[in-house]
Amino acid sequence: MAGESGKIDPMYQFKIEPLAQLDLAGYDVSFTNSSLFMVLVLGALWVFMAGGMKREMVPGRWQMAVEGVTGFINNMLTANVGPEGKKYVPLVFSLFMFILMANFMGMMPFGIVPGVHPFTITSHLTVTAVLALFSFGTVLVVGFWRHGLHFFSLFVPQGTPLALMWLIPVIELFSFMIRPFSLALRLFVAMTAGHILMKVLAGFVINGLNAEAAWVPMIVSFPAFVLMIGITLLELLVCAIQAYVFALLTSLYINDAVNLH
Amino acid sequence: MPQIAQILETYASQFFWLMIVFGLVYFTIGHGMLPKVEATMDARNRKIADDLAAAELARAEADDLGDSGEAGLAAARAAAQAKASDAKAKGAKDADARLAKADAEVGVKLAAAEAALSAATAKAMASIETVAADAAADIVAKVSGAKVTPAQAAKAVKAVMSNG
Numbered sequence: 001m002a003g004e005s006g007k008i009d010p011m012y013q014f015k016i017e018p019l020a021q022l023d024l025a026g027y028d029v030s031f032t033n034s035s036l037f038m039v040l041v042l043g044a045l046w047v048f049m050a051g052g053m054k055r056e057m058v059p060g061r062w063q064m065a066v067e068g069v070t071g072f073i074n075n076m077l078t079a080n081v082g083p084e085g086k087k088y089v090p091l092v093f094s095l096f097m098f099i100l101m102a103n104f105m106g107m108m109p110f111g112i113v114p115g116v117h118p119f120t121i122t123s124h125l126t127v128t129a130v131l132a133l134f135s136f137g138t139v140l141v142v143g144f145w146r147h148g149l150h151f152f153s154l155f156v157p158q159g160t161p162l163a164l165m166w167l168i169p170v171i172e173l174f175s176f177m178i179r180p181f182s183l184a185l186r187l188f189v190a191m192t193a194g195h196i197l198m199k200v201l202a203g204f205v206i207n208g209l210n211a212e213a214a215w216v217p218m219i220v221s222f223p224a225f226v227l228m229i230g231i232t233l234l235e236l237l238v239c240a241i242q243a244y245v246f247a248l249l250t251s252l253y254i255n256d257a258v259n260l261h
Numbered sequence: 262m263p264q265i266a267q268i269l270e271t272y273a274s275q276f277f278w279l280m281i282v283f284g285l286v287y288f289t290i291g292h293g294m295l296p297k298v299e300a301t302m303d304a305r306n307r308k309i310a311d312d313l314a315a316a317e318l319a320r321a322e323a324d325d326l327g328d329s330g331e332a333g334l335a336a337a338r339a340a341a342q343a344k345a346s347d348a349k350a351k352g353a354k355d356a357d358a359r360l361a362k363a364d365a366e367v368g369v370k371l372a373a374a375e376a377a378l379s380a381a382t383a384k385a386m387a388s389i390e391t392v393a394a395d396a397a398a399d400i401v402a403k404v405s406g407a408k409v410t411p412a413q414a415a416k417a418v419k420a421v422m423s424n425g
Contacts (some may be wrong), residue, residue, distance in 0.1 A: 015263040017273045027273035034271070042282050045342035049294045055301045057308065063301075070298050089299075090291030098286050124264050126275040132282070192264065 103239030
């Protein structure tokens, strides 16, 4: 977190550092701190799911939590896509839980161990872009698989006046093509901005405490610390909301692909 | 911003590891564990629905049983009441009949007694007349010395007695 000479760089937390060099067919696929946190997210997710696999008729707390999340995703797809939406529950559930766990993993206070800092993999455009492509690619594959070339009628909303036929499909196509970008950028920007804000406020607290003038901690550090608590809580909310938005939009897009309009 | 500054050096590693990790999430968790959790939930929901249906059936049956039980109770009560009133009526009739018979017997006895009484009275009256006629004849003979026949005396006595 701390750069040289006591300066605090809010961007340092996003830096990818290789932990083990690895080359594959000329590409650098080193195991990095980002890869490490992906694996941690996978492990946490696996532990969470495994804890809810007791399959009891009367569920315990943990099983109740797991069933609450799966039921939530199931309801979302059933409500947005219909009975056919059940097929896409594994994909949307994987996206939702992976993003949620990654967001929360980035909020974990690993920083109390010297030399360690949490890494938010969803604050990287390369990661969110791939996740958005999974969502968008599913929509394309399902759409063309089910409807063939008829899928293009998605760009002509029902009741479009003939006089506007030259304009509406272009706008619809544009809004369709922009979906993966908006999915990827929304998540990336929300996580990045939140973490920068938290780091800047933390910098205020630490630099205020280190200041020589006695009045500075009271005037700067304390209010910044109180604000920091609020922002952290808000950021936890944003973690959940961003995962929810990603899953909800994916299910809406899948609805377009399955049912056209 | 390292996300953009480092993008060319790191994209291959990011893609590679994300593919592996998300592939594992999708196949082992999304397709491996999730269906089991959902199967458990479905089984539970089905069990709850079945149990509710069974309970509803049992309730309807119990309602039916309660209704028929009430009807039986009412019928039994009506039968008992009818029997009781029958018995009461019969008892009353018996009592009336016995009373009437006793009345009749008493009446017969009374009539016999009255008849005997009046016969005795008549007999007594007759003997009184005889005695009175004898006495009257004796009195007439003593007083006037005239001889009165018993028939005359009896006639006179009868006239006097019938006058009062």
